[in-house]
Amino acid sequence: MTSYRDLIVWQKSMSLVTLIYQLVLVLPENEKFGLKPQIKRSAISIPSNIAEGYGRNYKKDYARFLQIVRGSLFENQTQLEIAVNLNFIKSDDLKEIKELSIEVEKMLNSLIKKLEE
Known part of the structure; x- marks a missing residue:
């Protein structure tokens, strides 16, 4: 593996971000400073921290x-x-997002367990 981009969990989390960004477009305008940015921020954090952690080169x-x-x-x-x-x-x-989110969760759990062994 030469890059975090090769990680399936990163690829799937990038897809998750895309789906979430598309979904939050329907949130009410009065949520533009409330729930909407919080949802987007937590979604962006998922692939971003996978990449940053990978770059640390320390298990x-x-x-x-x-x-x-x-x-x-x-x-x-x-x-x-x-x-x-x-x-x-x-x-x-949320059906597709929930399914993908659970898949990412399982992959994360497996990767964490592997790194901690």
């Missing part, structure tokens, strides 16, 4: 960055659920 640092990624992923999942609870988006609109 413990990398594992720590991946734990931060997992936290950002959980934060994003929660924010999207809040948007559903507030009726800003429909639960059905």
Whole structure:
């Protein structure tokens, strides 16, 4: 592996960001300083921290960055659920995002475990 771009978890998290950015376009205008930027920020953090951790070239640092990624992923999942609870988006609109998010979560868990061994 020559780059973080070769990591499937990074590739899938990039797809997740794209889907989330498309989804938040439907959020109400009055959320432009509230939930909307929070959702986008936590989504961007996922592939960004995967890349940054990979660049550290030290397993413990990398594992720590991946734990931060997992936290950002959980934060994003929660924010999207809040948007559903507030009726800003429909639960059905999250189907693909939820599936991809769970897939990224499983990949992160596996990679963290491997690095910590």
